Amino acid sequence: MAYVLKNHLGQIVASSATEKLSDEWVEIVATDKAYIDFLEKSLAESDPFRESDIHLARVLEDLISLLIERNVIRFTDLPEHAQKRLNQRQSMRSKSHLAGILDDSSELF
Numbered sequence: 001m002a003y004v005l006k007n008h009l010g011q012i013v014a015s016s017a018t019e020k021l022s023d024e025w026v027e028i029v030a031t032d033k034a035y036i037d038f039l040e041k042s043l044a045e046s047d048p049f050r051e052s053d054i055h056l057a058r059v060l061e062d063l064i065s066l067l068i069e070r071n072v073i074r075f076t077d078l079p080e081h082a083q084k085r086l087n088q089r090q091s092m093r094s095k096s097h098l099a100g101i102l103d104d105s106s107e108l109f
Contacts, residue, residue: 003025
């Protein structure tokens, strides 16, 4: 559970993960879509490089995969920690809906 403060339009304007700061704050399920959207928007606004970093990480993962596929490098050439991390990411990606580097709404040019 979390607590949120909403404006007169019902939009979330503040949140607290642990405490109700006044009577105006309402309890909300932590998986509520509006709450998650608010948190994501807040994170994006507080760190403008966050979204870029996420996309760059994906590009680097794809680049490493391509280099391995073309036998430019071997997976075992990478440090053990990097191998473990790449395996974890590949497993997470295969379980998620993030299949391509571009989403359906993106254009190459």
